[in-house]
Amino acid sequence: MNGKIFIIEDEPSIIQLVQHNLEKNGFIVSSSLNGNDGLKELKKFQPDLLLLDWMLPDLSGIEICKNIRKDNSFKNLPVIMLTAKGEEEDKIKGLDSGVDDYLTKPFSFNELMARIKAVLRRSNPNTVSDNLKFDDLMLDRIEKRVFRDDQEIKLGPTEFRLLEFFLINPKRVYSRDQILESVWPNNINIESRTIDVHIRRLRQSVNLKNKKELIRTVRSSGYSLI
Protein backbone atom coordinates (compact mmCIF):
# COMPACT_ATOMS: atom_id res chain seq x y z
CA MET A 1 0.00 0.00 0.00
CA ASN A 2 1.30 3.46 -0.74
CA GLY A 3 -0.17 6.88 -1.21
CA LYS A 4 -0.72 10.04 0.81
CA ILE A 5 -3.68 10.64 3.04
CA PHE A 6 -4.61 13.91 4.68
CA ILE A 7 -6.88 14.13 7.72
CA ILE A 8 -8.89 17.11 8.87
CA GLU A 9 -10.40 16.25 12.24
CA ASP A 10 -10.63 18.20 15.48
CA GLU A 11 -10.49 15.25 17.84
CA PRO A 12 -6.81 14.55 18.52
CA SER A 13 -7.41 11.02 19.76
CA ILE A 14 -9.04 10.03 16.49
CA ILE A 15 -6.24 11.59 14.48
CA GLN A 16 -3.68 9.75 16.51
CA LEU A 17 -5.39 6.40 16.20
CA VAL A 18 -6.08 6.69 12.50
CA GLN A 19 -2.76 8.23 11.58
CA HIS A 20 -0.79 5.62 13.43
CA ASN A 21 -2.66 2.74 11.88
CA LEU A 22 -2.57 4.17 8.37
CA GLU A 23 1.16 4.65 8.62
CA LYS A 24 1.54 1.10 9.81
CA ASN A 25 -0.21 0.18 6.57
CA GLY A 26 2.26 2.04 4.43
CA PHE A 27 0.48 5.33 3.85
CA ILE A 28 2.07 8.71 4.31
CA VAL A 29 -0.21 10.73 6.55
CA SER A 30 -0.55 14.36 7.54
CA SER A 31 -3.33 16.17 9.39
CA SER A 32 -4.88 19.39 10.60
CA LEU A 33 -7.13 20.11 13.56
CA ASN A 34 -9.31 22.67 11.78
CA GLY A 35 -10.63 23.57 8.38
CA ASN A 36 -8.66 26.67 7.51
CA ASP A 37 -5.30 25.18 8.35
CA GLY A 38 -6.38 22.05 6.57
CA LEU A 39 -7.11 23.80 3.32
CA LYS A 40 -3.69 25.41 3.36
CA GLU A 41 -1.81 22.27 4.27
CA LEU A 42 -3.68 20.32 1.64
CA LYS A 43 -2.01 22.30 -1.12
CA LYS A 44 1.42 21.50 0.16
CA PHE A 45 0.74 17.90 0.93
CA GLN A 46 -0.97 16.89 -2.31
CA PRO A 47 -2.69 13.83 -0.90
CA ASP A 48 -4.29 10.98 -2.79
CA LEU A 49 -7.22 10.96 -0.40
CA LEU A 50 -8.79 13.20 2.24
CA LEU A 51 -10.44 12.10 5.48
CA LEU A 52 -12.74 14.89 6.51
CA ASP A 53 -14.62 15.39 9.75
CA TRP A 54 -18.15 16.66 9.37
CA MET A 55 -18.12 18.99 12.36
CA LEU A 56 -15.10 21.25 12.73
CA PRO A 57 -14.50 24.32 14.90
CA ASP A 58 -14.35 26.73 11.97
CA LEU A 59 -15.56 25.42 8.62
CA SER A 60 -17.95 22.52 8.22
CA GLY A 61 -16.78 19.48 6.32
CA ILE A 62 -19.22 20.29 3.57
CA GLU A 63 -17.85 23.77 3.09
CA ILE A 64 -14.35 22.38 2.85
CA CYS A 65 -15.51 19.85 0.37
CA LYS A 66 -17.15 22.45 -1.82
CA ASN A 67 -14.00 24.54 -1.67
CA ILE A 68 -11.98 21.60 -2.80
CA ARG A 69 -14.22 20.87 -5.72
CA LYS A 70 -13.87 24.42 -6.95
CA ASP A 71 -10.09 24.15 -7.00
CA ASN A 72 -9.00 22.52 -10.23
CA SER A 73 -5.93 20.93 -8.80
CA PHE A 74 -8.12 19.00 -6.35
CA LYS A 75 -11.05 18.34 -8.60
CA ASN A 76 -10.75 14.59 -8.34
CA LEU A 77 -9.38 14.28 -4.85
CA PRO A 78 -11.40 11.53 -3.21
CA VAL A 79 -12.99 12.48 0.10
CA ILE A 80 -14.27 10.24 2.87
CA MET A 81 -16.45 12.06 5.37
CA LEU A 82 -16.50 11.17 9.06
CA THR A 83 -19.79 11.86 10.78
CA ALA A 84 -20.92 11.43 14.36
CA LYS A 85 -23.97 9.32 15.12
CA GLY A 86 -27.21 11.18 14.67
CA GLU A 87 -26.04 13.10 11.67
CA GLU A 88 -27.15 10.37 9.33
CA GLU A 89 -30.13 12.34 8.11
CA ASP A 90 -27.72 14.66 6.43
CA LYS A 91 -26.06 11.98 4.45
CA ILE A 92 -27.68 12.87 1.20
CA LYS A 93 -26.69 16.49 1.47
CA GLY A 94 -23.14 15.36 1.99
CA LEU A 95 -23.10 13.09 -0.97
CA ASP A 96 -24.34 15.90 -3.14
CA SER A 97 -21.41 18.04 -2.10
CA GLY A 98 -19.11 15.57 -3.74
CA VAL A 99 -18.12 13.21 -0.97
CA ASP A 100 -17.04 9.79 -2.16
CA ASP A 101 -17.94 7.83 0.92
CA TYR A 102 -19.07 8.02 4.52
CA LEU A 103 -18.18 6.61 7.85
CA THR A 104 -20.16 7.04 11.04
CA LYS A 105 -18.27 7.43 14.29
CA PRO A 106 -17.43 5.36 16.15
CA PHE A 107 -15.95 3.16 13.46
CA SER A 108 -13.48 0.32 13.46
CA PHE A 109 -10.18 0.87 11.80
CA ASN A 110 -10.81 -2.12 9.58
CA GLU A 111 -13.95 -0.55 8.30
CA LEU A 112 -12.15 2.69 7.58
CA MET A 113 -9.41 0.80 5.81
CA ALA A 114 -11.90 -1.02 3.64
CA ARG A 115 -13.52 2.25 2.59
CA ILE A 116 -10.20 3.88 1.89
CA LYS A 117 -9.14 1.01 -0.29
CA ALA A 118 -12.40 0.98 -2.15
CA VAL A 119 -12.24 4.68 -2.86
CA LEU A 120 -8.57 4.67 -3.82
CA ARG A 121 -9.09 1.70 -6.02
CA ARG A 122 -11.53 3.70 -8.03
CA SER A 123 -9.56 6.91 -8.24
CA ASN A 124 -5.99 5.76 -8.26
CA PRO A 125 -5.55 2.03 -8.59
CA ASN A 126 -1.78 2.14 -8.23
CA THR A 127 -1.90 3.27 -4.62
CA VAL A 128 -3.71 0.15 -3.52
CA SER A 129 -1.85 -3.09 -3.53
CA ASP A 130 -4.38 -5.57 -2.58
CA ASN A 131 -3.01 -8.90 -1.65
CA LEU A 132 -4.26 -10.74 1.36
CA LYS A 133 -1.83 -13.24 2.77
CA PHE A 134 -1.99 -15.87 5.44
CA ASP A 135 0.50 -18.63 5.92
CA ASP A 136 1.27 -19.97 2.44
CA LEU A 137 -1.98 -18.65 1.06
CA MET A 138 -2.23 -15.54 -1.09
CA LEU A 139 -5.35 -13.93 -2.46
CA ASP A 140 -5.03 -11.26 -5.13
CA ARG A 141 -8.11 -9.10 -5.07
CA ILE A 142 -7.24 -7.28 -8.26
CA GLU A 143 -6.57 -10.24 -10.43
CA LYS A 144 -9.04 -12.34 -8.47
CA ARG A 145 -6.68 -15.21 -8.04
CA VAL A 146 -5.67 -17.39 -5.15
CA PHE A 147 -2.40 -19.21 -4.68
CA ARG A 148 -1.09 -21.65 -2.17
CA ASP A 149 2.65 -21.31 -2.41
CA ASP A 150 2.90 -20.97 -6.15
CA GLN A 151 0.11 -23.25 -7.11
CA GLU A 152 -3.00 -21.50 -8.28
CA ILE A 153 -6.27 -22.48 -6.72
CA LYS A 154 -9.43 -22.03 -8.70
CA LEU A 155 -12.40 -20.86 -6.69
CA GLY A 156 -15.99 -20.10 -7.53
CA PRO A 157 -17.30 -16.64 -6.74
CA THR A 158 -18.77 -17.48 -3.36
CA GLU A 159 -15.77 -19.49 -2.29
CA PHE A 160 -13.60 -16.55 -3.27
CA ARG A 161 -15.62 -14.06 -1.26
CA LEU A 162 -15.70 -16.46 1.66
CA LEU A 163 -11.94 -16.88 1.69
CA GLU A 164 -11.46 -13.16 1.21
CA PHE A 165 -13.64 -12.55 4.22
CA PHE A 166 -11.67 -14.90 6.41
CA LEU A 167 -8.36 -13.47 5.26
CA ILE A 168 -9.21 -9.98 6.46
CA ASN A 169 -9.17 -11.25 10.03
CA PRO A 170 -7.61 -14.64 9.89
CA LYS A 171 -7.69 -16.65 13.08
CA ARG A 172 -10.76 -14.83 14.21
CA VAL A 173 -13.76 -17.08 14.64
CA TYR A 174 -16.91 -16.03 12.86
CA SER A 175 -20.39 -17.30 13.52
CA ARG A 176 -22.50 -18.46 10.64
CA ASP A 177 -24.62 -15.37 11.05
CA GLN A 178 -21.64 -13.09 10.77
CA ILE A 179 -20.39 -14.93 7.74
CA LEU A 180 -23.77 -14.75 6.14
CA GLU A 181 -24.07 -11.03 6.69
CA SER A 182 -20.66 -10.23 5.31
CA VAL A 183 -20.26 -12.64 2.48
CA TRP A 184 -23.73 -12.81 1.02
CA PRO A 185 -25.48 -9.90 -0.63
CA ASN A 186 -27.82 -8.11 1.70
CA ASN A 187 -31.37 -9.18 2.34
CA ILE A 188 -30.83 -12.64 1.04
CA ASN A 189 -32.29 -15.60 2.85
CA ILE A 190 -30.30 -18.73 3.00
CA GLU A 191 -30.14 -21.46 5.59
CA SER A 192 -27.22 -21.38 7.90
CA ARG A 193 -26.47 -24.98 6.95
CA THR A 194 -25.70 -23.77 3.44
CA ILE A 195 -22.58 -22.14 4.82
CA ASP A 196 -21.32 -25.51 5.93
CA VAL A 197 -21.55 -26.72 2.39
CA HIS A 198 -19.64 -23.75 1.08
CA ILE A 199 -17.02 -24.23 3.75
CA ARG A 200 -16.72 -27.78 2.61
CA ARG A 201 -16.26 -26.66 -0.98
CA LEU A 202 -13.69 -24.07 0.02
CA ARG A 203 -11.83 -26.67 2.04
CA GLN A 204 -11.79 -29.04 -0.85
CA SER A 205 -10.19 -26.43 -3.09
CA VAL A 206 -7.79 -24.95 -0.59
CA ASN A 207 -6.51 -28.11 1.06
CA LEU A 208 -4.00 -29.33 -1.43
CA LYS A 209 -2.33 -32.59 -0.63
CA ASN A 210 0.62 -32.42 1.73
CA LYS A 211 -0.68 -29.15 3.03
CA LYS A 212 -2.15 -28.64 6.42
CA GLU A 213 -5.80 -27.87 6.96
CA LEU A 214 -6.41 -24.12 6.91
CA ILE A 215 -10.01 -23.85 7.95
CA ARG A 216 -10.86 -24.62 11.52
CA THR A 217 -14.28 -25.61 12.76
CA VAL A 218 -15.11 -24.24 16.16
CA ARG A 219 -17.92 -26.34 17.36
CA SER A 220 -21.05 -24.37 18.24
CA SER A 221 -19.33 -21.10 17.30
CA GLY A 222 -18.40 -21.08 13.66
CA TYR A 223 -15.26 -21.17 11.54
CA SER A 224 -11.91 -19.46 11.26
CA LEU A 225 -8.58 -19.78 9.56
CA ILE A 226 -5.78 -21.35 11.52
Place this chain on the structure above:
Amino acid sequence: MNGKIFIIEDEPSIIQLVQHNLEKNGFIVSSSLNGNDGLKELKKFQPDLLLLDWMLPDLSGIEICKNIRKDNSFKNLPVIMLTAKGEEEDKIKGLDSGVDDYLTKPFSFNELMARIKAVLRRSNPNTVSDNLKFDDLMLDRIEKRVFRDDQEIKLGPTEFRLLEFFLINPKRVYSRDQILESVWPNNINIESRTIDVHIRRLRQSVNLKNKKELIRTVRSSGYSLI
Protein backbone atom coordinates in the same frame (compact mmCIF):
# COMPACT_ATOMS: atom_id res chain seq x y z
CA MET B 1 1.56 7.57 -26.23
CA ASN B 2 -0.84 9.54 -24.16
CA GLY B 3 -0.61 12.49 -21.88
CA LYS B 4 -1.18 16.20 -22.05
CA ILE B 5 1.38 18.70 -23.25
CA PHE B 6 1.11 22.45 -22.97
CA ILE B 7 3.04 24.83 -25.18
CA ILE B 8 3.91 28.44 -24.45
CA GLU B 9 5.49 29.87 -27.59
CA ASP B 10 4.96 33.14 -29.42
CA GLU B 11 5.72 31.90 -32.92
CA PRO B 12 2.48 30.52 -34.37
CA SER B 13 4.20 28.48 -37.06
CA ILE B 14 6.17 26.56 -34.45
CA ILE B 15 3.07 25.96 -32.39
CA GLN B 16 1.24 24.67 -35.37
CA LEU B 17 3.99 22.32 -36.43
CA VAL B 18 4.64 20.95 -32.98
CA GLN B 19 1.02 20.73 -31.91
CA HIS B 20 -0.04 18.95 -35.04
CA ASN B 21 2.73 16.40 -34.83
CA LEU B 22 2.28 15.78 -31.14
CA GLU B 23 -1.39 15.18 -31.65
CA LYS B 24 -0.66 12.74 -34.41
CA ASN B 25 1.40 10.90 -31.84
CA GLY B 26 -1.46 10.61 -29.40
CA PHE B 27 -0.85 13.53 -27.10
CA ILE B 28 -3.48 16.01 -26.09
CA VAL B 29 -2.07 19.44 -26.74
CA SER B 30 -3.00 22.99 -25.80
CA SER B 31 -1.05 26.22 -26.15
CA SER B 32 -0.71 29.91 -25.42
CA LEU B 33 1.08 32.66 -27.31
CA ASN B 34 2.33 34.52 -24.26
CA GLY B 35 3.38 33.97 -20.68
CA ASN B 36 0.51 35.47 -18.73
CA ASP B 37 -2.17 33.65 -20.64
CA GLY B 38 -0.07 30.54 -20.45
CA LEU B 39 0.15 30.58 -16.70
CA LYS B 40 -3.62 30.85 -16.43
CA GLU B 41 -4.34 28.15 -18.99
CA LEU B 42 -1.85 25.86 -17.39
CA LYS B 43 -4.02 25.56 -14.28
CA LYS B 44 -7.01 24.49 -16.26
CA PHE B 45 -5.20 22.17 -18.57
CA GLN B 46 -3.12 20.27 -16.01
CA PRO B 47 -0.52 19.00 -18.44
CA ASP B 48 2.01 16.25 -18.00
CA LEU B 49 4.70 18.31 -19.63
CA LEU B 50 5.34 21.93 -20.62
CA LEU B 51 7.15 23.17 -23.72
CA LEU B 52 8.34 26.65 -22.94
CA ASP B 53 9.85 29.25 -25.21
CA TRP B 54 12.73 31.19 -23.77
CA MET B 55 11.81 34.54 -25.26
CA LEU B 56 8.23 35.64 -24.92
CA PRO B 57 6.57 39.02 -25.42
CA ASP B 58 5.68 39.49 -21.74
CA LEU B 59 7.40 37.14 -19.30
CA SER B 60 10.63 35.32 -20.00
CA GLY B 61 10.62 31.57 -19.99
CA ILE B 62 12.74 31.60 -16.87
CA GLU B 63 10.28 33.76 -14.98
CA ILE B 64 7.47 31.44 -15.95
CA CYS B 65 9.48 28.51 -14.83
CA LYS B 66 10.20 30.03 -11.45
CA ASN B 67 6.54 30.85 -11.07
CA ILE B 68 5.66 27.28 -11.76
CA ARG B 69 8.11 25.91 -9.25
CA LYS B 70 6.60 28.09 -6.55
CA ASP B 71 3.15 26.67 -7.18
CA ASN B 72 2.83 23.40 -5.37
CA SER B 73 0.41 21.87 -7.76
CA PHE B 74 3.05 22.16 -10.49
CA LYS B 75 6.09 21.37 -8.43
CA ASN B 76 7.03 18.37 -10.51
CA LEU B 77 5.75 19.45 -13.89
CA PRO B 78 8.52 18.66 -16.35
CA VAL B 79 9.58 21.58 -18.53
CA ILE B 80 11.44 21.55 -21.80
CA MET B 81 12.79 24.91 -22.78
CA LEU B 82 13.02 26.06 -26.39
CA THR B 83 15.84 28.52 -27.08
CA ALA B 84 16.93 30.33 -30.19
CA LYS B 85 20.50 29.98 -31.44
CA GLY B 86 22.90 32.29 -29.72
CA GLU B 87 21.28 31.93 -26.34
CA GLU B 88 23.39 28.90 -25.51
CA GLU B 89 25.58 30.80 -23.11
CA ASP B 90 22.61 31.07 -20.81
CA LYS B 91 21.96 27.37 -20.64
CA ILE B 92 23.29 26.94 -17.17
CA LYS B 93 21.12 29.70 -15.81
CA GLY B 94 18.15 27.93 -17.30
CA LEU B 95 18.98 24.61 -15.77
CA ASP B 96 19.23 26.22 -12.40
CA SER B 97 15.74 27.59 -12.72
CA GLY B 98 14.44 24.04 -12.80
CA VAL B 99 14.20 23.22 -16.48
CA ASP B 100 14.40 19.53 -17.29
CA ASP B 101 15.77 19.77 -20.76
CA TYR B 102 16.70 22.10 -23.63
CA LEU B 103 16.20 22.29 -27.31
CA THR B 104 17.80 24.85 -29.61
CA LYS B 105 15.78 26.21 -32.50
CA PRO B 106 15.60 25.25 -35.22
CA PHE B 107 15.04 21.65 -34.16
CA SER B 108 13.66 18.62 -35.91
CA PHE B 109 10.43 17.18 -34.66
CA ASN B 110 12.12 13.86 -34.13
CA GLU B 111 14.61 15.46 -31.82
CA LEU B 112 11.84 17.13 -29.86
CA MET B 113 9.97 13.87 -29.65
CA ALA B 114 13.00 12.08 -28.31
CA ARG B 115 13.46 14.67 -25.56
CA ILE B 116 9.81 14.60 -24.65
CA LYS B 117 9.85 10.85 -24.34
CA ALA B 118 12.97 10.91 -22.25
CA VAL B 119 11.58 13.49 -19.86
CA LEU B 120 8.17 11.91 -19.60
CA ARG B 121 9.62 8.51 -19.06
CA ARG B 122 11.32 9.82 -15.95
CA SER B 123 8.40 11.76 -14.54
CA ASN B 124 5.41 9.78 -15.65
CA PRO B 125 6.22 6.48 -17.30
CA ASN B 126 2.62 5.70 -18.12
CA THR B 127 2.37 8.51 -20.61
CA VAL B 128 5.16 7.17 -22.79
CA SER B 129 4.04 4.00 -24.32
CA ASP B 130 3.65 4.01 -28.02
CA ASN B 131 2.84 0.39 -27.96
CA LEU B 132 1.39 -1.81 -25.37
CA LYS B 133 2.74 -5.30 -25.04
CA PHE B 134 1.58 -8.35 -23.25
CA ASP B 135 2.84 -11.83 -23.83
CA ASP B 136 3.15 -12.22 -27.60
CA LEU B 137 0.63 -9.48 -28.24
CA MET B 138 1.58 -5.99 -29.33
CA LEU B 139 -0.72 -3.04 -29.85
CA ASP B 140 0.58 0.03 -31.62
CA ARG B 141 -1.44 3.00 -30.48
CA ILE B 142 -0.08 5.30 -33.11
CA GLU B 143 -0.59 3.21 -36.16
CA LYS B 144 -3.58 1.53 -34.57
CA ARG B 145 -2.40 -1.94 -35.39
CA VAL B 146 -2.23 -5.14 -33.41
CA PHE B 147 0.15 -8.05 -33.80
CA ARG B 148 0.44 -11.46 -32.27
CA ASP B 149 4.03 -12.43 -32.71
CA ASP B 150 4.48 -11.02 -36.19
CA GLN B 151 1.10 -11.76 -37.52
CA GLU B 152 -1.12 -8.75 -37.81
CA ILE B 153 -4.59 -8.95 -36.33
CA LYS B 154 -7.32 -6.83 -37.80
CA LEU B 155 -9.68 -5.40 -35.23
CA GLY B 156 -12.75 -3.23 -35.47
CA PRO B 157 -12.68 0.09 -33.63
CA THR B 158 -14.45 -1.14 -30.52
CA GLU B 159 -12.42 -4.31 -30.35
CA PHE B 160 -9.28 -2.17 -30.60
CA ARG B 161 -10.30 0.13 -27.76
CA LEU B 162 -11.32 -2.84 -25.70
CA LEU B 163 -7.99 -4.56 -26.14
CA GLU B 164 -6.14 -1.30 -25.55
CA PHE B 165 -8.02 -0.89 -22.31
CA PHE B 166 -7.12 -4.34 -21.10
CA LEU B 167 -3.49 -3.92 -22.08
CA ILE B 168 -2.99 -0.91 -19.84
CA ASN B 169 -3.52 -3.12 -16.81
CA PRO B 170 -3.33 -6.63 -18.06
CA LYS B 171 -4.22 -9.33 -15.59
CA ARG B 172 -6.43 -6.97 -13.68
CA VAL B 173 -10.05 -8.05 -13.63
CA TYR B 174 -12.54 -5.43 -14.75
CA SER B 175 -16.26 -5.54 -14.20
CA ARG B 176 -18.55 -4.95 -17.11
CA ASP B 177 -19.41 -1.57 -15.62
CA GLN B 178 -15.79 -0.54 -15.48
CA ILE B 179 -15.23 -1.67 -19.02
CA LEU B 180 -18.27 0.17 -20.17
CA GLU B 181 -17.18 3.37 -18.48
CA SER B 182 -13.70 3.30 -19.89
CA VAL B 183 -14.15 1.90 -23.34
CA TRP B 184 -17.39 3.43 -24.48
CA PRO B 185 -17.92 7.16 -24.98
CA ASN B 186 -19.47 8.80 -21.97
CA ASN B 187 -23.16 8.88 -21.28
CA ILE B 188 -23.89 6.12 -23.70
CA ASN B 189 -26.40 3.49 -22.75
CA ILE B 190 -25.65 -0.03 -23.70
CA GLU B 191 -26.55 -3.27 -22.04
CA SER B 192 -23.86 -4.95 -20.10
CA ARG B 193 -24.51 -8.11 -22.11
CA THR B 194 -23.28 -6.27 -25.18
CA ILE B 195 -19.82 -6.36 -23.71
CA ASP B 196 -19.93 -10.13 -23.75
CA VAL B 197 -20.53 -10.06 -27.44
CA HIS B 198 -17.63 -7.72 -28.03
CA ILE B 199 -15.42 -9.89 -25.87
CA ARG B 200 -16.43 -12.79 -28.02
CA ARG B 201 -15.51 -10.86 -31.16
CA LEU B 202 -12.21 -9.80 -29.69
CA ARG B 203 -11.47 -13.37 -28.69
CA GLN B 204 -12.25 -14.61 -32.13
CA SER B 205 -9.78 -12.18 -33.66
CA VAL B 206 -7.05 -12.48 -31.07
CA ASN B 207 -7.04 -16.21 -30.54
CA LEU B 208 -5.10 -17.41 -33.51
CA LYS B 209 -4.75 -21.13 -33.84
CA ASN B 210 -2.00 -22.74 -31.81
CA LYS B 211 -2.05 -19.80 -29.47
CA LYS B 212 -3.31 -19.87 -25.95
CA GLU B 213 -6.42 -18.04 -24.90
CA LEU B 214 -5.61 -14.50 -23.80
CA ILE B 215 -8.86 -13.31 -22.36
CA ARG B 216 -9.96 -14.72 -19.06
CA THR B 217 -13.55 -14.79 -17.91
CA VAL B 218 -13.95 -14.34 -14.19
CA ARG B 219 -17.40 -15.53 -13.44
CA SER B 220 -19.57 -12.94 -11.71
CA SER B 221 -16.74 -10.40 -11.84
CA GLY B 222 -15.76 -9.61 -15.37
CA TYR B 223 -12.83 -10.15 -17.70
CA SER B 224 -9.08 -9.74 -17.77
CA LEU B 225 -6.09 -10.69 -19.83
CA ILE B 226 -4.11 -13.68 -18.74
Place this chain on the structure above:
DNA sequence: TTAATTTGTAACAAAATTGTAACATTTAAG
Protein backbone atom coordinates in the same frame (compact mmCIF):
# COMPACT_ATOMS: atom_id res chain seq x y z
C1' DT C 1 -25.89 7.30 -53.76
C1' DT C 2 -24.73 2.18 -52.84
C1' DA C 3 -22.02 -1.22 -50.63
C1' DA C 4 -19.48 -2.71 -46.84
C1' DT C 5 -18.48 -2.68 -42.19
C1' DT C 6 -19.56 -2.16 -37.55
C1' DT C 7 -22.67 -2.21 -33.66
C1' DG C 8 -26.19 -3.38 -30.25
C1' DT C 9 -29.55 -6.63 -28.90
C1' DA C 10 -32.47 -10.58 -28.72
C1' DA C 11 -32.83 -15.37 -28.48
C1' DC C 12 -31.22 -19.64 -27.51
C1' DA C 13 -27.41 -22.98 -25.93
C1' DA C 14 -23.99 -24.32 -22.84
C1' DA C 15 -21.70 -24.15 -18.65
C1' DA C 16 -20.93 -23.05 -14.01
C1' DT C 17 -22.68 -22.05 -9.57
C1' DT C 18 -25.88 -22.35 -5.89
C1' DG C 19 -29.02 -23.87 -2.21
C1' DT C 20 -31.09 -27.65 -0.10
C1' DA C 21 -32.31 -32.17 1.26
C1' DA C 22 -30.92 -36.46 2.79
C1' DC C 23 -27.80 -39.26 4.91
C1' DA C 24 -23.16 -40.05 7.35
C1' DT C 25 -20.01 -39.00 10.75
C1' DT C 26 -18.18 -36.79 14.74
C1' DT C 27 -18.51 -34.72 19.21
C1' DA C 28 -19.97 -33.86 23.87
C1' DA C 29 -22.95 -34.90 27.73
C1' DG C 30 -25.17 -37.84 30.64
Place this chain on the structure above:
DNA sequence: CTTAAATGTTACAATTTTGTTACAAATTAA
Protein backbone atom coordinates in the same frame (compact mmCIF):
# COMPACT_ATOMS: atom_id res chain seq x y z
C1' DC D 1 -22.38 -46.84 25.98
C1' DT D 2 -26.25 -44.21 24.27
C1' DT D 3 -28.22 -40.26 22.66
C1' DA D 4 -28.80 -35.75 20.77
C1' DA D 5 -26.76 -32.03 18.60
C1' DA D 6 -23.56 -30.29 15.41
C1' DT D 7 -21.00 -30.77 11.44
C1' DG D 8 -19.35 -33.34 7.12
C1' DT D 9 -20.50 -35.23 2.70
C1' DT D 10 -22.89 -36.14 -1.47
C1' DA D 11 -26.08 -35.68 -5.12
C1' DC D 12 -29.11 -33.02 -7.73
C1' DA D 13 -32.41 -29.66 -9.57
C1' DA D 14 -32.91 -24.78 -10.09
C1' DT D 15 -30.86 -20.67 -11.07
C1' DT D 16 -27.49 -17.62 -12.75
C1' DT D 17 -24.00 -16.45 -15.75
C1' DT D 18 -21.66 -16.67 -19.96
C1' DG D 19 -21.07 -18.21 -24.91
C1' DT D 20 -22.80 -18.15 -29.51
C1' DT D 21 -25.35 -16.93 -33.43
C1' DA D 22 -28.20 -14.22 -36.27
C1' DC D 23 -30.03 -10.01 -37.69
C1' DA D 24 -31.54 -5.23 -38.21
C1' DA D 25 -29.99 -0.61 -37.47
C1' DA D 26 -26.39 2.58 -37.68
C1' DT D 27 -22.21 4.09 -39.35
C1' DT D 28 -18.51 4.49 -42.62
C1' DA D 29 -16.27 3.92 -46.97
C1' DA D 30 -16.41 3.83 -51.94
